[in-house]
Amino acid sequence: MFMGQAIWKRNNVRVLGEGRDTLIFAHGFGSEQGAWRHQVAAFQDRYRIVLFDHVGCGQSDFNAYSPHRYRSMHGYAEDLLELCEELDIRQSLFVGHSLSGMVGMLAALVEPERFRRLVFVKSTPRMRNDAESGYVGGFEQAEIDGMLDAMASNFYAWAGGFAPVAMGNPERPDLSQEFTRTLSAMRPDIALAIARIVFNYDHRADLPRLKVPTLILHAGEDVAVPDTVGEHMVRHIPRATLSTISASGHLPHLSAPEQVNRALGSFLSATA
Template sequence: MGQAIRKRNNVQVLGSGRDTLIFAHGFGSEQSAWRHQVKAFQDRYRIILFDHVGCGGSDFNAYSPQRYSGVHAYAEDLLELCEELKLSDTIFVGHSFSGMVGVLAAMVEPRRFRQLVFVKSTPRLLDDPESGYVGGFSRAELDAFFDAMASSYHTWASGFAPLAMGNPERPELGQEFARTLSSMRPDIALALARTIFQYDHRLDLPRLKVPTLIIHSGEDLAVPNPVGEYMARRIPLARMMTIAARGHLPHLSAPEAVNRAIDTYLHATA
């Protein structure tokens, strides 16, 4: 079973240290997106990298549209990984939807996690006009988004990636995100997008009892400013840090700012 989990999620163990950092990538990305964080922390921490099933170097044969129809399955994978590597009291860093993966995993087995760090994470991307919640996308925008993915996935990926990345003066960043998006099987990408862009985990936030850092920044196509503020109000032990960065993947576009925020938080709570 152990090797199966490691192969399924392409698990890598790097660095050395008493404390363990687990990095979990977001939609359309893979573990290589954390390379700047690995470089900054691997001399002081043990680092766990992995790819969600259907992404990066994971075992695509392990993907099932039934199993992965919700974020809970990805949280189960994370807990299985923790069990396999005998991890507890870790620091979990999740980008985008992986923040909710961390929330759900920590609610089930809180002993596995000492702290959670969210990089541009969100409990819901769809606007909720009734409650006044601003998620970033209207229903009409999401329908058009899914239609574009379904009609010509690679064309959609090449157009969406630079918009999500931001930083148009550095086109290589958008090109990198387009490459990882394009490496996904289109059917998996569309199914995962439908899962992520339509989930609603707002009611789970107050139930989270693990100390949490919310790293926030402006000019994000997917996660507008009110989302970070909303999470900071709803998570009992949350702290928000706003960094100088643009786009949805600041760990790639502004790695020093992300690393500094993580470092500051970990030292302040040591």
């Protein structure tokens, strides 16, 4: 177990802002803590904000990556709980984008006292479609296999093609360039290992076990996480609320920060 300064280095932890309540922001695959800059600017005068990079992303310690520890999302949930222990965080407000929604959920299932509220921004319990149950996650297995093969063949070429599609908003190429940069900064072997987990995990059975009040934040026109996913989660998480904002793409906190901030502010202030 990493402790003390090792955690700060491992996850490039930053703590800033003012306030009695702690607000944790966790980024998604191929992103980094800097993607939350618009939210930090909006909330740092009211909250103690904790930012970090998942191992393998951003300025995290790539040497801390272990294929055994990070063989599933549970390894990243362990990182989050160790971070909460190190900073003595309890009853936090956790905002997780994409895969980090499931990281937050898994952590809250183990130590629910660490979390008072959860926010899932474009998160999903499963990306693969399931014809037997009628679940629409967005991808067929053949599509996932094709992406993983492309990543293994030429990661940087894949990143350059995937980032603009995931980001959407083609009229704003700066956003795609930013996501391409952070995605390409990953070590290709780590990126492929994480992608294999993300594209194939299935946490649908965990949803009904989550008792922490949760906001599911969705936006349309997302090639990675269709609206059907949000609808599925709000039906199966006991204390969930679904909010759909006017935005497009998989990273609305970058492409539509004002809408995201309004939804966050409303949820957090109503449940403070």
